[in-house]
Amino acid sequence: xxxxxxxxxxxxxxxxxxxxxxxxxxxxxxxxxxxxxxxxxxxxxxxxxxxxxxxxxxxxxxxxxxxxxxxxxxxxxxxxxxxxxxxxxxxxxxxxxxxxxxxxxxxxxxxx
Amino acid sequence: xxxxxxxxxxxxxxxxxxxxxxxxxxxxxxxxxxxxxxxxxxxxxxxxxxxxxxxxxxxxxxxxxxxxxxxxxxxxxxxxxxxxxxxxxxxxxxxxxxxxxxxxxxxxxxxxxxxxxxxx
Numbered sequence: 001x002x003x004x005x006x007x008x009x010x011x012x013x014x015x016x017x018x019x020x021x022x023x024x025x026x027x028x029x030x031x032x033x034x035x036x037x038x039x040x041x042x043x044x045x046x047x048x049x050x051x052x053x054x055x056x057x058x059x060x061x062x063x064x065x066x067x068x069x070x071x072x073x074x075x076x077x078x079x080x081x082x083x084x085x086x087x088x089x090x091x092x093x094x095x096x097x098x099x100x101x102x103x104x105x106x107x108x109x110x111x112x
Numbered sequence: 113x114x115x116x117x118x119x120x121x122x123x124x125x126x127x128x129x130x131x132x133x134x135x136x137x138x139x140x141x142x143x144x145x146x147x148x149x150x151x152x153x154x155x156x157x158x159x160x161x162x163x164x165x166x167x168x169x170x171x172x173x174x175x176x177x178x179x180x181x182x183x184x185x186x187x188x189x190x191x192x193x194x195x196x197x198x199x200x201x202x203x204x205x206x207x208x209x210x211x212x213x214x215x216x217x218x219x220x221x222x223x224x225x226x227x228x229x230x231x232x
Contacts, residue, residue: 001174039217041158048207048222049150049158055213060220092158096217100173101160 002027002095006104014112019080021107023093028073029056030097037097040069040078043106044089052091053078085111114139116208116223123229124202130195130228134208135188142166142186148216149182149193151204152225159204163216164191171215198230 003026013019029036036056041049051060053069056076066081080087090106120132134147141147148163162172164182172180181194195202205227209219 037214037217039213039219041219043158048225049219050222051218051220054218060218090157094158094160094217096214099171099215100175101215101217103158103160106157 001100002029002098002102004093004095004102004104006091006093006107009105009107011107011109012112013080013083013109015085016082019083019087019109021078021091021093021109023071023076023078023104025074025076025095027097029076029095030073036072036076037095038069038071038076039094039096040067041092041094041103042087042089043092044086047089049092054096083109083111114210114221116210116221118206118208118223118226120226120228122227123231124198125232126199126230127197130193130198130202130230132193132206132208132226132228133190134192134223135190136210137189139210140186141184141189141191144212146211146213146216147182147184147191148209148211148219150207150209150219152207153201153204160216161193161195161206163211200230202228203230204228 040053043049057069093104115137146163149161184191205225210221
């Protein structure tokens with residue numbers, strides 16, 4: 001099974017400042033079609049997770065362009081260019097190249 | 113806007129079977145996509161349980177495979193989860209979701225979640 005490891009696990013950020021979350025997989029997530037099968041989700045307090053990014057870098061519909069995903073193979077990054085108060089919650093990466101699909105442990109973003 | 117709603121007992125006794133249903137609105141589950149279940153123990157992270165493709169193919173987490181069954185009822189536009197021989201470790205918030213990517217990845221619509229507690 002593929003293991004997903006996120007860092008940091010806790011991320012306090014000042015509003016307006018950038019933020020970055022790392023996600024590493026124990027195996028490559030590059031498909032034969034060239035795409036990286038990596039999703040990012042945000043679970044806001046008291047809510048269901050919501051899709052932010054799929055295929056490593058494709059923003060989901062309605063996701064602000066301050067969110068961006070990058071990386072390839074086993075190393076991926078989610079960046080928020082300027083953190084806003086509404087961005088607080090737990091961010092999860094998830095590999096989707098093979099079953100069982102697997103999530104990282106989650107990174108809790110809080111506002112300083 | 114597609115909507116998903118979980119339903120089922122909030123309390124299940126140890127060794128019994130957990131049964132949940134996800135009712136989908138504003139999209140026919142027989143048209144396309146994967147339909148999956150994810151759970152979250154209190155205060156912990158997300159765990160993928162499994163999914164079913166609209167054609168009927170199923171994919172399960174091996175850690176639960178011997179106990180899990182996911183099925184679809186197209187006449188009711190619902191899909192269901194059965195988890196047998198439950199223990200306290202199965203206490204969690206259970207979510208259903210639509211996956212538009214492989215194996216139910218790219219989960220773009222989620223239910224609100226239903227808490228299931230395993231206790232005598």
